[in-house]
Amino acid sequence: MEIDKAIRECDDIRLKTKYNNAIYVIQRALALYSVEEVAFSFNGGKDSTVLLHLLRAGYHLHKSGKNLSTEDAELTFPIRTIYFETKSTFHEINSFTYETASIYKLWMDISRLDFKSGLETLLKANPIRAIFLGVRIGDPTAVGQEQFSPSSPGWPPFMRVNPILDWSYRDIWAFLLTCKVQYCSLYDQGYTSIGSIHDTVPNALLCDSEEKYKPAYMLSDGRLERAGRVKKLTSQPLSAVSNGLNHDYSHSKSMFTASVIAVGDEILSGTIEDQIGFVLCRKLHSISWSVSHIAVARNDIDSIADEVERRKSTNDMVFIYGGVGPLPSDVTVAGVSKAFGVRMAPDEEFEEYLRHLIGERCTGDRNEMAQLPEGITELVHHEKLSVPLIKCKNVIILTAASVAELENEWDCFIDLMRSNGVLLTTEPLISKKLATTLPDVEIAQPLSEICRQFPDLYIGTYRKSRGGSIIITFEGNDKARIGAAAEALCKKFHPEALSETE
Numbered sequence: 001m002e003i004d005k006a007i008r009e010c011d012d013i014r015l016k017t018k019y020n021n022a023i024y025v026i027q028r029a030l031a032l033y034s035v036e037e038v039a040f041s042f043n044g045g046k047d048s049t050v051l052l053h054l055l056r057a058g059y060h061l062h063k064s065g066k067n068l069s070t071e072d073a074e075l076t077f078p079i080r081t082i083y084f085e086t087k088s089t090f091h092e093i094n095s096f097t098y099e100t101a102s103i104y105k106l107w108m109d110i111s112r113l114d115f116k117s118g119l120e121t122l123l124k125a126n127p128i129r130a131i132f133l134g135v136r137i138g139d140p141t142a143v144g145q146e147q148f149s150p151s152s153p154g155w156p157p158f159m160r161v162n163p164i165l166d167w168s169y170r171d172i173w174a175f176l177l178t179c180k181v182q183y184c185s186l187y188d189q190g191y192t193s194i195g196s197i198h199d200t201v202p203n204a205l206l207c208d209s210e211e212k213y214k215p216a217y218m219l220s221d222g223r224l225e226r227a228g229r230v231k232k233l234t235s236q237p238l239s240a241v242s243n244g245l246n247h248d249y250s251h252s253k254s255m256f257t258a259s260v261i262a263v264g265d266e267i268l269s270g271t272i273e274d275q276i277g278f279v280l281c282r283k284l285h286s287i288s289w290s291v292s293h294i295a296v297a298r299n300d301i302d303s304i305a306d307e308v309e310r311r312k313s314t315n316d317m318v319f320i321y322g323g324v325g326p327l328p329s330d331v332t333v334a335g336v337s338k339a340f341g342v343r344m345a346p347d348e349e350f351e352e353y354l355r356h357l358i359g360e361r362c363t364g365d366r367n368e369m370a371q372l373p374e375g376i377t378e379l380v381h382h383e384k385l386s387v388p389l390i391k392c393k394n395v396i397i398l399t400a401a402s403v404a405e406l407e408n409e410w411d412c413f414i415d416l417m418r419s420n421g422v423l424l425t426t427e428p429l430i431s432k433k434l435a436t437t438l439p440d441v442e443i444a445q446p447l448s449e450i451c452r453q454f455p456d457l458y459i460g461t462y463r464k465s466r467g468g469s470i471i472i473t474f475e476g477n478d479k480a481r482i483g484a485a486a487e488a489l490c491k492k493f494h495p496e497a498l499s500e501t502e
């Protein structure tokens with residue numbers, strides 16, 4: 001088999017290792033699923049071109065391992081190949097896909113539906129259980145994926161098989177050039193990663209002094225392969241902690257809203273009690289911020305991403321804590337990354353901080369702790385913080401794991417907010433509490449009337465126990481109005497029925 005031979009004969013040890021690992025994944029998949037149960041998602045891009053040849057080699061080796069006729073395996077490639085064709089595909093990509101299909105006699109299934117609907121249709125009509133993809137770490141969609149990853153909730157059920165997940169940009173080009181296989185012509189014109197015609201331009205890093213573009217394999221820093229993608233999210237200046245807040249500052253009197261997300265399986269199993277959320281709500285309340293939601297998410301990228309996605313657009317700020325660090329369960333930052341649809345990329349500034357903090361233990365080939373969501377992360381510095389606060393648009397990732405640590409991070413956060421003028425826009429809330437042992441049925445009606453009379457105040461109630469006292473809270477910015485509301489309520493009962501409490 002020409003691919004296998006080319007790799008075995010080359011002296012690139014790194015490429016050989018990557019190749020062997022990818023072939024291993026392919027062979028395991030072919031051992032787990034029959035040929036009819038697998039499909040290959042091919043779109044003419046460089047990554048899927050690499051995968052095509054790996055699959056050809058892997059299928060051949062799979063056949064020869066079973067002592068079946070390998071001649072047939074060289075000539076035919078019986079794995080169903082799916083291509084989602086759209087009007088916004090580059091014509092060079094389209095024609096390369098069709099030419100490749102004809103050269104290698106691919107069994108093509110063309111879909112003109114969106115990915116999800118196309119896959120639903122395909123899976124209804126065929127016994128497909130696993131799909132090979134050319135997804136690589138660094139792709140925005142790779143966040144949280146492994147070599148075998150079930151499709152996400154909401155997608156039809158199948159196994160995503162990613163044999164080249166750990167391949168770098170350099171590995172891709174080493175393979176294509178070593179095996180001397182054809183690739184789409186756009187890669188020779190400065191394109192380094194290809195999306196749709198609307199969001200892809202040649203990579204400016206390959207433009208020479210005569211305004212000509214060098215081929216994609218000349219890009220020296222593979223982390224910049226997506227520099228030719230027109231960004232959907234523009235990055236922000238890294239100056240103020242208030243950047244990215246959804247709040248409209250022109251209405252300075254309106255309340256800021258926040259959501260609080262704790263991350264931790266142990267909170268959900270009742271092993272530990274979340275005290276940080278409680279203290280954080282109190283602190284937010286003390287500066288007149290309204291907490292609209294508090295949630296606990298599992299240590300799982302999709303659960304975190306779902307929660308963050310839901311809250312970030314409806315709140316001025318989202319605070320998330322737990323699951324930050326190098327442990328296997330520390331996936332909070334990756335979850336935030338997924339919520340914003342951006343990839344995780346090494347952040348040199350953050351790595352430097354970590355190096356100071358924990359020495360050389362944190363450096364290495366893949367310093368996971370120093371990977372942060374790309375293009376949306378702002379490191380917010382404060383002299384009292386040994387590691388800066390991580391702020392992704394309006395999501396603040398707190399590293400606190402105890403109330404004392406939260407106190408420190410909070411003080412710094414407040415300091416920074418003040419210096420950005422944010423806290424000066426709202427006045428502190430004033431509150432008054434009344435306690436009563438009257439039964440709730442007796443209080444309900446008169447209290448409703450007071451609520452109607454004082455719509456400018458927040459009036460709430462809570463019970464200490466079913467049989468015990470009820471606490472009525474009055475909150476607002478105007479002391480006189482609070483006094484008037486409390487008095488109006490007291491007048492509706494006998495003089496000792498309600499008393500002020502802390």
Ligand SMILES: Cc1cc2nc3c(=O)[nH]c(=O)nc-3n(C[C@H](O)[C@H](O)[C@H](O)COP(=O)(O)O)c2cc1C
Pocket residue numbers: 041115119131133141150151152155160195196
């Ligand atoms: C075969 C196939 C399977 C996919 N499975 C999933 C999935 O399970 N979950 C998911 O969020 N996206 C899935 N996607 C979508 C991709 O992750 C991603 O949204 C898409 O490739 C982005 O392409 P775009 O940048 O052109 O929008 C799948 C795509 C393909 C082609």
Ligand SMILES: Nc1ncnc2c1ncn2[C@@H]1O[C@H](COP(=O)(O)OP(=O)(O)OP(=O)(O)O)[C@@H](O)[C@H]1O
Pocket residue numbers: 041042043044045046047048049082083084085132133134135136139192193194195
């Ligand atoms: N339109 C499509 N049809 C079929 N598969 C697709 C399509 N778009 C993406 N895929 C699958 O998703 C994988 C990842 O896509 P991605 O765009 O990151 O890589 P690529 O297109 O192969 O290379 P490049 O990074 O140069 O664009 C592809 O390798 C392919 O398996």
Ligand SMILES: [Mg+2]
Pocket residue numbers: 043045193194195
């Ligand atoms: Mg592509």
